Amino acid sequence: MAYAAVNGADIYYEVMGEGQPLILVMGLGGNLDWWGTGFRKQLARARQVIAFDNRGAGRTNAPSGPFSIDQMADDVAGLLDALSIERADVFGMSMGGMISQEFALRHGERLNRLVLGCTCCGGSEQIPPTPRAQQLLAQFTRTISADDAMRYQAELLFPSEFIEKHHELLQAAHKMMAQVPMKRSDFLRQFEAIQSWRGTYDRLPTLEHDTLLLHGTEDILLPVQNSEIMHEVLPTSRLIQYEACGHGFAIQAASRVVTDIQHFLSA
Template sequence: MAYAAVNGADIYYEVMGEGPPLILIMGLGGNVDWWGTGFRKQLARTRQVIAFDNRGVGRSKAPDGSLTIDQMADDVAGLLDALTIERTDLFGISMGGMISQEFALRHGDRLNRLILGCTCCGGSKQIPPTPRAQQLLTTVARPISSDEAMRCQAELLFPLDFIEKHHELLQAAHKMMVQVPTSPTNFLRQLEAIQTWRGTYDRLSTLEHETLLLHGAEDILLPVQNSEIMHEVLQKSRLIQYEGCGHGFAVQVASRVVTDIQQFLST
């Protein structure tokens, strides 16, 4: 198990493959396991893929107290220092996409290309979760049974017709997600970091990095309009929407996502 001392925290990370570095940043309550070994292995065919647990979740260890998106963006820079990586490509998903935006704005000289998955720019321009998604978020933030947690997580991440047709896949995904569970306290710490984040809308136009926006067209947690808003502001961006996919698009159409990322990074 590999750890890096970063900004007062011990950040757990895993490395796969060789080649130009690609950092993966997971979303709310998630850790390295949530990417899935197969997904990372596909990306690692042409890249050095580095995934890590954000402070406060997974195997990473950090002091008690509030968390901020800015702080977690600085953690990425600290991890690069620990791994002696000068510049990297970055793929952040959901909250990880918020962290990625702040990294691009705070440490832009260390970024090559930026990939933002099912995320938003925060602030007043954010399109909020649907009422059903807000209800599900409230439920998973408190202690509940494993079966109820699986049901809520599935509905947050995937359209109902996909859930009905892929029960075994979702059981396997849930088992993977709870191997290293996030406590309700740490889940709420990260949720508060999202809720208090100032957002990036008024700063995104300053970014000159090539950016790929990926989003499920049926996302209820962060609706696809969020990526459309960022696409309009970012100078050099491309938007791909995955029809029939929700917030968990990278699970639903993993091979397509890998292909789209590889093509973007190789051009």
Template sequence: MAVQLRWPLDRFFKGEWIVPYADSNQADIYYEVMGEGEPLILIMGLGGNLDWWGSGFRKRLAQRRQVIACDNRAAGRTKSEKMDFSMEDMAEDVIALMDHLQCADADVFGMSMGGMIAQEMALRHPERVRRLILGCTSCGGKEQIRPTEAASRLLTMRPSNLEEAIMHQLQLLFPPDYIAKNQVLLKALSAVLGRQPMTHKDFMRQYQAIERWQGTFQRLPSLSQPTLILHGEEDILLPVGNSTILADRLPNAKRMIYPGCGHGFVVQMTAQVFQALEDFLII
């Protein structure tokens, strides 16, 4: 599959590196492509960008697949002129990226808010999504299980600096005992979380898009795609009960729960997650 690059002239004339962007409804969607083969699209969650997947994670998947990852609206290198955007807008952003890359259909892996975006993609454009992987996400709307009180405080608290913002993220991602026992790993992870940091204003733009979203609960039974649901048992951001709701509503779903893991279960259980992905995607 040929990858077409869009070269923004303002960046070119400033002498900056030429990087790939795709046009989508008042936004330039930044993306990266690794590997060859059947396409697999990765969609990150609230406040994150494609760096949060980790280059090692993407490279391993790219050994047998073409891996496409992007920065969502207002995150990382993707900017949005549209101030009050929606979950539907972000779903259409990924479809626009697929059009840009001449990608007729793909398997889609969405984490957290990315899983919400992936659900909207599959519901709005079922012919474009072959298989669906939903990591630590929910159906949204009034039927979802909302974050715990502690997680809600961390989400809406305005950090005073980048270090505090990263600490909030780590507390949302991992159980306290894991943080205490894995300081070296988390120091390296903090460096990734600190790349292309998001402003509090842009973070709240994404957060408000989630809050305004009516969710997918009523529509989920119409999805026929094979779906893999992955969730950490100790998730405080989107509690594990959300995975049960999704599994009960999706007619062709398999659910896997990771004991002792939080929202960041992919970091805590990397080998097991890879095995689940490989078995599901047959890569």
């Protein structure tokens, strides 16, 4: 088990593979287990993959006080320092995509290429979750049973047709995601960090790094229009949409996602 002291937090991380570093930045309430070992191993065939638990999540301990997206972006830079990595590619999902945008804008000299999955630019320009997604998300700010958590999480991440056809897969995915429970207080600190984030819309046009935007067309948590908005203002971006996939597109279309990322990073 590896830890790095970063900005007052003890960041837990794992490394797979060798070569050009790729940092994986997970979303709200998630930890590095949520990427899935198989997904990370596939990416690690061609590069060094570094996954970590954001402050307050998984095995990472964090001091008291509020979290911010800027702070968590600085955590990424601090982890690079701790690992003696000068520059890296970065792949952020959902809240991790918000963190990755801020990392790119605050620490651009440390970034090679950027991959943003199912995320948004924040601020007034973002497309909010659908009413049903807002109802489901609110459940996670309360104390709920394990069965309810699995049901709500599945509906947030996947279209109903996929849920009906892949019950066993989703049970296994939820079991993996629940291996290291997150304290409700820490979940709320991450949630509040998203709510207070200023957003990047006005600053994205200054970002010169090659950027790949990935999004499921049936995402109810952060609708696909969010990536379309970002694509319009990111001068060096490419957008790939995954038909019939939700917020959990990296599980639904894992092989395609890995291939798309590998092609982009090696181009």
